[in-house]
Amino acid sequence: MTKSSKEFTRLDICNRFLSSVRHSVVLGLEVVSAEEMQVRVRMPWREDLVGNPETGVMHGGAIFAMMDQAGGMAITCRTFPTFEITPTIDFRVDHLRGPAKGAAVICEASCYRLTTHVAFVRITTWEEGNDAEPIATGLATYTRMQIDSAGKVVA
Amino acid sequence: MKTLKTLIDQCRNGEATYQELVDHVPYARFLGIQVIPQGEELTFVLPKQDNVVGNPTLPALHGGAVAGFMEQAAIIFILLQMGEPRVPKTIDFTIDYLRAGLFRDTFAECRITRLGRRIANVHISAWQKQRDEPITIARAHFLLSEENSDQDSQLA
Numbered sequence: 001m002t003k004s005s006k007e008f009t010r011l012d013i014c015n016r017f018l019s020s021v022r023h024s025v026v027l028g029l030e031v032v033s034a035e036e037m038q039v040r041v042r043m044p045w046r047e048d049l050v051g052n053p054e055t056g057v058m059h060g061g062a063i064f065a066m067m068d069q070a071g072g073m074a075i076t077c078r079t080f081p082t083f084e085i086t087p088t089i090d091f092r093v094d095h096l097r098g099p100a101k102g103a104a105v106i107c108e109a110s111c112y113r114l115t116t117h118v119a120f121v122r123i124t125t126w127e128e129g130n131d132a133e134p135i136a137t138g139l140a141t142y143t144r145m146q147i148d149s150a151g152k153v154v155a
Numbered sequence: 156m157k158t159l160k161t162l163i164d165q166c167r168n169g170e171a172t173y174q175e176l177v178d179h180v181p182y183a184r185f186l187g188i189q190v191i192p193q194g195e196e197l198t199f200v201l202p203k204q205d206n207v208v209g210n211p212t213l214p215a216l217h218g219g220a221v222a223g224f225m226e227q228a229a230i231i232f233i234l235l236q237m238g239e240p241r242v243p244k245t246i247d248f249t250i251d252y253l254r255a256g257l258f259r260d261t262f263a264e265c266r267i268t269r270l271g272r273r274i275a276n277v278h279i280s281a282w283q284k285q286r287d288e289p290i291t292i293a294r295a296h297f298l299l300s301e302e303n304s305d306q307d308s309q310l311a
Contacts, residue, residue, distance in 0.1 A: 022208040023217035050181040051227075052242045054159070059182035060245040061223020068219040085210070088218045092249040 010034040010080050014073045017083070024069045027062060031073065037110055039077050041070040042128065044104045056101030060136075063125060064093050067107050067138045071121040074109035075142055078119070084144050085153055086119060091140040093123075099135045104128040107136075117144055163240045173197065176231060183227050186220060190231070197235075199228035201261040201281075208258060216256035218291075222248065225263050225279040225293045232265040233275050233297055243275065243297035250293040259283055261290065273300050 011034040018024050018031055018041075027049070032040035043058075043066045051059030068091060075086045099105050107125040114120075123138035145153045157165075162179060165171035173190040177183045186207065189200040201207065201216075201224040209217030226248055234240050263281040279293045280286075 020211060021217065022205055022211060023220045024209075026206045048181045048185045051230075053179065053181060054242065059180075059223060059227070060248060061186075061219070061226045062182060064222045064226070064248065065217060065219025068217075068222070087255070088250075088252050090249070090251045091218075091222070092247065094247045095245050098244065 008081065010036070010039075010077045013076055013080060013083060014039060017073055017076055018069065021069065023065065027065055029066055029069060032106065034073065034077050036077055036080070037112075038108050039070055039073045039110075040106060040108050041066055041073070042104055042106050045099075045102050050101075055098070057098040058105070060093070060095055063095075063099075063105060063107075063136055064091070064138075066105070067091075067093060067109065067123045067125060067136065068140070070107045070109035071111075071123055071138070071140045071142065074111040074121050074123075075114070075119045075144070078111040078114050079144075082146075084146055086142040086144055089118070089141040089143050091138060093136055093138040095136050097133065097135050099127050105135065106131070114144075118142070119144060159234075159242065160240055163234060166235065173231075176234070177227075180227065180230075182223065183231075186224055186227070188224060188227060196264070197232060199224070199231070199263040199265075201263070203259050203261075209256075213255070214258045216258065216261065218250075218252060218256070221256050221261060221281060221291055222250050222293065224261065225250070225281055225291065226295060228263045229265050229277045229279050229293075229295055229297070233267065233270070233277065233299070236267065236270060237299065241300070243299050246274070246296040246298050248293060248295040250291055252291050254288070254290040256290050257283060262286070271299075273298065275299055 049062040109123040125136040207220035268276040
């Protein structure tokens with residue numbers, strides 16, 4: 001580990017990653033915690049993210065985007081202190097129940113297997129304060145693209 | 156605000172535009188989704204705009220924004236097929252990313268594989284340059300009705 005890498009924690013890297021992704025910033029995502037095997041992300045409820053105006057339930061697409069972003073950061077936490085670009089290969093989300101109107105949602109993503117080229121990630125999402133009853137679960141794979149010392153992406 | 160059923164009836168007999176139906180959903184407005192009717196077919200558009208960018212250096216679209224766009228396209232598409240329209244609930248959504256989503260307009264079309272009484276199975280394809288070079292394909296199940304069932308788990 002180099003000297004400079006010691007100055008940055010996983011939380012720092014995740015925050016920097018998140019703040020560079022415009023869509024995630026616009027969604028209002030926040031990194032709650034970042035450890036080697038799990039990262040937690042929070043998304044506050046917002047009127048303009050509602051999918052069904054009659055119920056006020058947040059759109060599945062907004063929840064998906066949060067989980068996809070959290071999945072990417074889960075890999076960042078595993079590859080730390082190296083940062084890699086990791087495009088999503090495939091992603092499945094199951095919506096177990098609708099989150100209540102007004103409730104923020106939290107998701108926890110874990111990169112449970114990292115191979116040379118592929119990262120396997122699972123994600124669980126719940127309403128803030130109720131982690132016993134998940135609202136959504138996700139399973140995803142990402143491909144790893146290393147960045148060389150010149151800053152170029154290497155497949 | 157018009158009820159959903161009124162709005163859909165009006166869309167069907169040409170008194171309202173499909174865009175009004177899309178704009179009924181806050182998240183669809185957030186993404187800026189547009190709809191282009193061509194005869195009886197619908198093409199959905201995710202116009203390029205800063206808010207849907209993921210990687211800013213490439214720049215590439217955020218995969219989550221593309222997924223949300225496709226999910227919403229499918230919901231509108233199903234709504235227009237339902238006799239008694241109620242907003243379908245997404246049961247599951249599975250997406251394959253085939254090509255990078257560049258910073259340009261993205262289009263999507265939907266195909267209902269099976270429209271059951273309770274569950275719909277929909278295939279969604281999204282492209283940028285050419286329809287036969289999709290950037291993503293997705294498959295999703297939606298719950299249409301919860302009649303005769305108090306629990307979401309009793310799907311069959």
